[in-house]
Amino acid sequence: MKILVIQQKRIGDVLTSTIISNNLKKYYPDAKIDYMCYANCVAxxxxxxxxxxxxxxxxxxxxxxxxxxxxxxxxxxRKYDAVIDVYSKLESNLITFFSGAKYRISYDKGYSNLFYNHNIKRVEVGTKSDIGLAIINRLLLLKPLIKxxxxDYKPKIFLTEAEKLQGLALLKQFDIKKDKPIFMFGILGSEWYKTYPIEKMAQIIDFTVAKTNATILFNYIPSQKEDAQKIYDICKNETKQNIVFDLYAKELRGFLGLLSHCDALIGNEGGAVNMAKGLNIPTFSIFSPSVDKETWQIFEDEKNISIHLKDLKPEIYKQFTEKEIKVETFKYFExxxxxxxxxKLQDFYKTIL
Structure with missing residues (x-):
């Protein structure tokens, strides 16, 4: 059996959709399972x-x-027997339709009957779930193939021992010892509206160092260095002594190797949080007020905590739509x-340390 999983979009989406290939391989161990994504997500x-x-x-x-x-x-x-299209946009509609696969599976979008012969209705936003609708809806796509x-519904990242050793070597290069906590901070979101105000983020870092004396690493890429520097500059002088500002991985697998040696990832909700969960690293994440919490609050427990305005002030969401909230993101972050x-952050540190 030959199966193709299609998931374009961002790293968090691509990682989450690996639960489809993981389960397919479990139930069809001899199947050839391919995965389609954008180039920046291959790693x-x-x-x-x-x-x-x-x-x-x-x-x-x-x-x-x-x-x-x-x-x-x-x-x-390639003559696939099944194509599971998680992305479900025009390009993937066409890829799936013309694949000739016996099973053409995606979400029910009204027009989707033109392209797929298995149209799966999503669980609606607002439905309560312990594992998140992002997980539940992906698992529903497996129903035509797995009865x-x-x-097994948790995404996993598979690091080699060599990659873990490379991460450890990077820590040693900067003379970072593991005799005290090492925290990775996701200081910047993937979009402006997913980025918690930098002044408040600096205060969170100050608080973290004061309470834990942890070594702090920043998750950023070279193009974000100027914004990362702004956060560093706002931090207290005593906090800066614990921040290793110039330590960052130049590519994704290097970041994962480094992250695997951290005691937690704290910061903006997004791909880095999903990657930390995929490595079983504890997470404390702050959601943008306009991001759908029911979909992406996945695998919440005492070691994976998130903060969302909808949990704190649900009345706001009765008055305004998420689109309206997004326009004034920073007003609602306040x-x-x-x-x-x-x-909540202090309780988190008590739990994981």
Whole structure:
């Protein structure tokens, strides 16, 4: 059996959708399972034993009709028995439809009957769940192929021992010892509206050092260095002594190797939080007020805590839509009770240390 999973979009989405390939391999151990994603997400899939081949849909191919047609034909030639389209946009609609697969599976969108012969209704936002709707809705896509109850629903990242050793070597290069906690801070979100105000983030870092004396690493890429520097500059002088500002990985697998040696990841909700969970690293995350909490509050427990305005002031969401809230993101970030956030953070540190 040959199966293709399609999940374009960001790293967090791609990682979360690996639960599909992981379960398919469990129930169809002899199947060839391929995974389609964008080029910038390939690294998150490396060494996953449940994925045979990663297929990249390049940006230049997507933007050119002739190139896209050739790509679609190349997929058809692979003769997949099943295509599971998690992305469900026009390009993946066409890829799935012309694949010729017996099982063409995606979400029910009204028009989707034109492209798929298995159209799955999503669980609606607002439904309570312990594992998050992002997980539940992906597992629903497996129903046409797996009839048994699925109990393996946590995304996993597969690091090699060499990658872990490289992360450890990077710590040693900066003379960081593991005799006190090491915390990675996700100081910047993937978008402006997913970034907690930098002044408040600096205060959280100050609080963390005062309470734990931890070594602090910043998660940023070179293009974000200027914004990272702003947060560093706002921190207290005594806090700066614990921040190793110039230590960052230059590529994703290096970041994962480094993260695997941290005691927790704290900061903006997003891909880095999902990656930490995939490595079983404790997380404390702050959601943007406009991000759908029911979908992405996944695997919450005493070692994975998140803060969302909808949990704290649900009345706001009865008056305004998430789109309206997004326009004034920073106004609504101010609605987060900061002292309560610090209390929850202190409880988190007591739990994990």
């Amino acid at each position: 998150i899939l490396e060494n996953n034993p449940n994925i045979n081949e990663v297929i990249v849909l390049e940006e230049k191919v997507r933007k050119n009709y002739l190139s896209l047609a050739k790509f679609i034909f190349s997929i058809k030639k 048994e109850e699925i109990i 609605e987060y009770p900061f002292e309560l956030l610090l209390e």
